[in-house]
Amino acid sequence: MIPEFGQFALIMALIVAVLQTTLPLVGAAKNIPAWISVARPLAQAQFLALSVSFGCLVYIFIQNDFSVLYAANNSNTRLPLEFRISAVWGAHEGSLLLWALSLGVWTSAVAIFSKKVPDVMIARVLSVMGFISIGFILFILVTSNPFERIFPAPLEGRDLNPLLQDFGLIIHPPMLYMGYVGLSVAFAFAIAAMLAGKLDAAWARWSRPWTSIAWVFLTLGISLGSWWAYYELGWGGWWFWDPVENASFMPWLVATALIHSLAVTEKRGSLKAWTVLLAIFAFSLSLLGAFLVRSGVLTSVHSFASDPGRGLFILIFLVLVVGGSLALYAWRASAIKSNTRFSWFSKETALLLNNILLVVATATILLGTLYPLVIDALNLGKISVGPPYFNSVFIPIMVPLVALMGIGVFVRWKQDSIHRLKKHLLAYLAISLVLGTLSTMAMPTFTLGAMIGTTLAWWVVLNMGSSFKQRFKTKAISWDGLKKTPRAIYGMHIAHIGIAVFTVGVTLTSIYSTEKDVLLIPGESYSLAGYDFKFIDSKRIIGPNYEGERAHVIVSKDGVVIADMEPEKRIYTVQRSPMTEAAIDAGLFRDLFVAMGEPRGDKGGWALRLYHKPFIRWIWLGTLIMGFGGLLAATDKRYRKAK
Amino acid sequence: MHPLRKRRLILIIIMIIGVATATGFALTAFNQNLMFFFSPSDVQAGKAPENRLFRMGGIVVDGSVKRSDTNTDVWFDITDNEKAMTVKYSGILPDLFREGQGIITKGKLNAKGEFIAEEVLAKHDENYMPPEVAATMKKKPTEYIKE
Numbered sequence: 024m025i026p027e028f029g030q031f032a033l034i035m036a037l038i039v040a041v042l043q044t045t046l047p048l049v050g051a052a053k054n055i056p057a058w059i060s061v062a063r064p065l066a067q068a069q070f071l072a073l074s075v076s077f078g079c080l081v082y083i084f085i086q087n088d089f090s091v092l093y094a095a096n097n098s099n100t101r102l103p104l105e106f107r108i109s110a111v112w113g114a115h116e117g118s119l120l121l122w123a124l125s126l127g128v129w130t131s132a133v134a135i136f137s138k139k140v141p142d143v144m145i146a147r148v149l150s151v152m153g154f155i156s157i158g159f160i161l162f163i164l165v166t167s168n169p170f171e172r173i174f175p176a177p178l179e180g181r182d183l184n185p186l187l188q189d190f191g192l193i194i195h196p197p198m199l200y201m202g203y204v205g206l207s208v209a210f211a212f213a214i215a216a217m218l219a220g221k222l223d224a225a226w227a228r229w230s231r232p233w234t235s236i237a238w239v240f241l242t243l244g245i246s247l248g249s250w251w252a253y254y255e256l257g258w259g260g261w262w263f264w265d266p267v268e269n270a271s272f273m274p275w276l277v278a279t280a281l282i283h284s285l286a287v288t289e290k291r292g293s294l295k296a297w298t299v300l301l302a303i304f305a306f307s308l309s310l311l312g313a314f315l316v317r318s319g320v321l322t323s324v325h326s327f328a329s330d331p332g333r334g335l336f337i338l339i340f341l342v343l344v345v346g347g348s349l350a351l352y353a354w355r356a357s358a359i360k361s362n363t364r365f366s367w368f369s370k371e372t373a374l375l376l377n378n379i380l381l382v383v384a385t386a387t388i389l390l391g392t393l394y395p396l397v398i399d400a401l402n403l404g405k406i407s408v409g410p411p412y413f414n415s416v417f418i419p420i421m422v423p424l425v426a427l428m429g430i431g432v433f434v435r436w437k438q439d440s441i442h443r444l445k446k447h448l449l450a451y452l453a454i455s456l457v458l459g460t461l462s463t464m465a466m467p468t469f470t471l472g473a474m475i476g477t478t479l480a481w482w483v484v485l486n487m488g489s490s491f492k493q494r495f496k497t498k499a500i501s502w503d504g505l506k507k508t509p510r511a512i513y514g515m516h517i518a519h520i521g522i523a524v525f526t527v528g529v530t531l532t533s534i535y536s537t538e539k540d541v542l543l544i545p546g547e548s549y550s551l552a553g554y555d556f557k558f559i560d561s562k563r564i565i566g567p568n569y570e571g572e573r574a575h576v577i578v579s580k581d582g583v584v585i586a587d588m589e590p591e592k593r594i595y596t597v598q599r600s601p602m603t604e605a606a607i608d609a610g611l612f613r614d615l616f617v618a619m620g621e622p623r624g625d626k627g628g629w630a631l632r633l634y635h636k637p638f639i640r641w642i643w644l645g646t647l648i649m650g651f652g653g654l655l656a657a658t659d660k661r662y663r664k665a666k
Numbered sequence: 667m668h669p670l671r672k673r674r675l676i677l678i679i680i681m682i683i684g685v686a687t688a689t690g691f692a693l694t695a696f697n698q699n700l701m702f703f704f705s706p707s708d709v710q711a712g713k714a715p716e717n718r719l720f721r722m723g724g725i726v727v728d729g730s731v732k733r734s735d736t737n738t739d740v741w742f743d744i745t746d747n748e749k750a751m752t753v754k755y756s757g758i759l760p761d762l763f764r765e766g767q768g769i770i771t772k773g774k775l776n777a778k779g780e781f782i783a784e785e786v787l788a789k790h791d792e793n794y795m796p797p798e799v800a801a802t803m804k805k806k807p808t809e810y811i812k813e
Contacts, residue, residue, distance in 0.1 A: 367677045383685060387692045394696075405703035405798045407721060409772075412699035416692045540738045540757040601761040620758030624735035630758050 026091050029079025030170040033120075036072035036127075037160040039065055043130075043153030047146035051218070062146040063134040069156065070131035077111075077124045080169055084111050090176035093117060093169040099182035099597055101568040109193040110183040115317065115333075116169035118196055122313070123159045125197070125204040126152065133208055133233070139663060140229050147215035148208075155207050158340045166333045182568065182597035191251030199244030199271060203309040205237025206278055209285075210306035213299045214348055217355045227289035227298065228662055234285060234302075235514075235657035238278045239650045245271050246646035254607055259538065259616050259634045261642055264413040269392045270312030273385050277305040280381040283374045291436055293371055296359045297378070299352060307345045308385070314341055315392070366438040373431035380424045387416045425479045425526060428519055429486035433493075451489070455482035466535060466637075467552075476530025483523040487516045511659035518652025525645025531638035538635075540620065544628040552635035554615060555579050561619075561629055569593040569602070574629060576617050578608065585615075590631075592619040605632075613637045701772065705802035706744060706751040709781070716775055719784070722751065723770040723799040731765060744769065746802050755783040762788040768799040 043065040050058025080093075084107045089095040097117070098110045112121040130152045137145050163169070186192075212230040216222045248271070249261045262268065281301040288298045314337040365371035391408040398406055429451070433444055459478025463469055494512060495504045541549045543558035550556075559575040571593035578586045588606035595602060605618040613635060620630030703721045704714045714720055724744035730752075731742040738757050743750045753771055763769060763786060773783035 367673045372677070379681065379685070383688050387688075390692065390696065405721075405801070407701045407703065408696065409699055409701055409719075412695050415695040415699070416688075419691060420688065542734075542736065542738050603761055618758075620738070621733075623733055623738075628735075630738045632758050 025079050025082055025086075025088070026170040026172060029076045029083070030164075030168065032072050032076035032079065033160060033164060033170075036069050036076060036123075037157065037164065039069040039072055040153045040156040040160060043069055044150050044157060047153075048150040048218075051143050051146045051150070056142075059142050059146040062142075062149040065153075066130045066134040066149050069153070070127040073124045073127040077120055080117060080120060081108060081111050083170075084108060087180065088176075089178070089180050090172055090174070091169075092171045092173040095173055095177050095180045097180070097183050099180040099568065101597075102180075102183055102188070103567065105193065106183060106188045109187070112196050113183050113187045113192070116163070116167045118200075119159065119163050119167055119317075120169055121197060122200050122204060123156065123163060125200040126156050126159060126207065128201070129204055129208055130156070133211075137229065144215055144219065144226075144229075147218050148211045151211035151214045152207060155211075155344070158344070162333075162336050162340070166336055179597075182595065185569070185593070185595040185598065185600050185602040186255060188595075189251065189255050191247055191255060195244060195247040195251055198240055198247055202237055202239075202241025202244045203271075203274065203312065205233065205240055206274060206306045206309050208233040208237065209278075209281060209302045210348070213302035214351065217299065217351050217359075220355065220358055222295050222299065222359050224289050224292055227285050227295075230302070231282070231285050231289060232657040232659070232662045234278065234282055235653050238275070238282055239653040239657065241271070241275050241278060242646055242650045242653065245275060246643055246650075250643050253639070254605055256603075259605070259618070259632065259636070261532070261639065264391075264410045266392050267312075267316050269388050269413075270308075270315045273388055273392075274305055274308040274312060276381050276385045276388075277301060277308055280378045280385075281305050283377050287371055287374050291365065291371060292363050293365060294375065294378075296356050299356075299359065301378070301382075303345070303348045303352065307341070307348075310337070310341045310344060313337055363437070365436070368434065368439050368441060370431065370434045370436045370439070373427060373434050376427055377424065377431065380420055380427070384417060384420045384424075387420070388413065391416075422475065422479065425483060425522065428522065429482045432486060432490040432516075432519070447489075451482065451485050455479075455485060466531070468535075470534055473530055473534050476526055476534075480523040480527045480530075483526075484520055487519050487523075491516045509659050509661060511656045511661065514652045514654070514656025514659070516652070517655060518649045521645045521648030521650075521652055523645070524641050524648055528638050528641030528643075528645055532636055532642065535637045536635065536639075539633050540630060541633060542623050542628055542630050544624070544626045549631075549633060551633050553580060554585070554635060556617065556631075556633050558629065558631065561622075561627065564591065566593065568597065569595045572619065572622075574617070574619050574631070576606070576631070578615055578617075588615070588617045590617045590619045592621075609640060611640055614639050703770075703798045705746040705749075705799075707746050707749040707802075709751055709775070710749040714775060719772060719774055721770055721772050721798075722753075722781060723768065723802070724751075725768050725799070726763070726765050728765045744771070746799075751781050753781045753783050753786075755786055759786055760788040764788075770798065 043062065046058045046065070047062035049055070050061070083091050083094050084098050085104070087094070087098065087100050087107075089098075093114070093116045097114045098107055102110065110117075112118040130149060133145070133148060133152070209230045212226060212233070216226045245268075248268070252263070253259065253261045281298065284294050284298040284301055287294045314334065317333055317337055391412050395406050395408060398404060430444070430448060433447070455478050458481040459474050462477040462481070463474040466473055491512070494508060495501075537552045539549070539551055543549060545558055545560045548555050548557040555578065557577045557579070559577060561572050561574040564571055564573045571591055573589050573591045576588045576590070577584060578588060586608035588608060590606040591604040593602045593604060594600070603618050605616055608615040616632075616634035616636060618632040620632060622628065623630055701719055701721050702715075703723065706722065706724050708714060709722060714722070722744065724746045727743040727745050727750055731740065733740050740755050740759060741752060743752050745751075753773070755771070767788060770787045771781070771783040772785040772787070773781055776782050
């Protein structure tokens with residue numbers, strides 16, 4: 024009964040979503056107060072129905088009800104409880120339901136936390152979000168029903184893909200989806216404002232906290248995925264420019280641009296049309312990501328089994344959403360007037376440059392991701408675009424962007440002069456260059472890349488510190504002054520310092536990592552970057568739903584033992600699939616990484632993968648700092664004002 | 667020209683130059699890093715470039731995998747069920763690399779016509795066949811007779 028109940032709840036959610044789309048929209052157009060005020064309760068009803076449906080699916084997995092095809096394919100009685108629950112979103116059908124639920128969470132949150140926003144506006148916003156929800160729920164019911172029964176029911180399930188039996192995978196998809204779907208709020212606000220024909224500063228102020236929160240989720244979601252790939256896939260890399268990674272990174276870049284242009288629109292009333300366009304693009308790229316991942320057109324570790332029908336459905340929905348919103352934009356754009364002017368040297372210009380760089384970066388990634396698909400669709404051959412392309416175009420765009428950060432924080436709105444800032448900026452540039460050079464000299468070898476990277480990081484940190492201090496009217500930093508400083512100011516400075524930390528991590532890891540695959544027999548050692556890796560032995564192990572081998576490697580430096588490492592090679596018994604569990608000795612300044620390859624020869628030898636990764640933790644540390652900054656900015660109470 | 671307009675014009679020109687340069691760089695990098703996919707038959711027929719990275723995919727021939735006992739070198743044949751190519755790789759193969767499995771390799775041909783792989787990709791799903799490999803398979807696997 025539970026599966027049928029879950030499906031029934033999903034159909035109820037669809038019906039409510041249809042009501043939520045139509046009634047408030049018509050109500051807002053014809054000014055019928057009752058129809059406008061029904062938007063909020065309907066949003067809550069839809070969220071409730073989706074929660075019930077999702078709850079049913081979780082229950083099915085907890086109870087090991089293998090009469091449900093999706094559970095039978097992705098779970099197993101021997102799977103530990105936490106993984107049985109996360110298995111709910113471990114494959115296509117359930118992850119879509121999670122997607123729909125995320126949209127429900129956002130819709131409900133908008134209904135609750137936007138009390139100060141006029142009812143007509145909220146009615147339109149919830150209507151647009153209802154429309155998106157219709158698309159996703161229909162998609163689930165028509166092509167990917169997780170509640171489908173199988174007869175006869177198998178006694179045992181086929182188990183969850185071993186790669187996904189991991190803590191990182193319990194939280195990575197929910198975070199990422201909250202980010203993807205969160206961009207629908209800014210999108211809905213933009214569409215609603217266009218429908219009303221009223222794009223003012225208030226609209227931008229309402230959208231800002233939602234966009235920031237979505238951005239925080241997206242930042243953490245992508246970062247978690249990167250961390251997971253690092254330790255779980257056994258490749259030891261943190262970013263592969265895999266098409267699916269790109270699909271999550273493109274919305275992030277555009278959302279970052281959107282956060283900055285929303286600031287201009289709110290504070291100065293400029294760039295209105297551009298901001299609306301960015302809001303449309305950010306969410307469209309989220310949908311494009313969904314299309315790429317779900318349609319199976321990509322060769323990637325992430326893509327699930329392909330089904331052309333599913334791809335077609337999302338493609339049609341994508342065309343409908345993007346086409347519809349762009350048509351509305353074309354119709355309304357002439358009415359959007361930015362009423363203020365700004366000089367060429369002003370904060371507006373700096374933020375516009377930020378936007379241009381971010382959008383160009385997105386375009387280059389889009390080209391590299393979609394071009395192979397287009398060529399393939401036209402039958403012109405099978406090609407792929409590798410990481411060298413992405414690195415060689417992305418880095419030259421990011422260098423000026425990070426450099427611009429240090430200047431942008433100081434430039435005044437509307438009009439400023441270079442002369443006012445010249446002295447300060449030149450002094451800081453000199454200090455950053457000296458500190459960057461010294462930092463690079465502390466590394467094993469001196470490279471220009473490392474010097475540029477560390478100089479940029481110092482440049483950002485120093486300028487952010489100086490800018491923060493300038494916010495105080497008085498010379499000394501007082502406790503009272505700190506308390507009075509709005510959270511958004513803290514958030515902005517902290518997030519940018521996060522970028523600096525991230526830059527250090529990326530630069531130093533890319534330049535100074537050492538990686539080696541070696542064959543060692545028990546008792547043999549290999550020296551890598553000054554560390555001696557001694558392979559002691561390898562023993563048989565048996566786990567709850569796997570068996571395998573565990574190696575023992577002792578790492579020492581200059582005769583002092585640093586780490587005991589025990590990587591594992593597991594065979595998961597149900598799917599007979601092998602898994603590499605790398606052993607990582609993490610540190611703030613370096614990670615040591617050992618993964619098992621395969622047994623070789625008759626002396627008990629193993630092919631082992633040994634890595635030394637300097638500063639790799641700084642990559643994720645940087646994203647955490649960014650996320651924290653974003654959270655502070657989003658919770659600034661100035662955004663909760665009505666007008 | 668009015669000074670404000672002049673400045674604005676300069677700004678727009680700078681932006682256009684910037685975007686054009688970026689596009690130029692992107693397209694150059696793009697052309698240099700495009701990698702084509704070939705089946706073993708294509709490579710045998712001389713269609714693959716020399717001294718340039720490309721991707722080759724097929725099914726790992728049963729019994730063809732040879733491993734060195736002294737280092738991490740490994741040799742194996744991949745086939746599209748018509749022609750086969752020997753691939754040499756140094757390092758650890760992915761977990762799901764096995765005989766009979768569809769895989770993709772990335773590498774170059776050396777002077778002797780051997781394929782030296784830099785990277786071997788196997789999908790994390792035992793029933794999965796990379797789309798490129800599926801499209802270039804000449805016959806159904808059951809019809810394949812080892813030459």
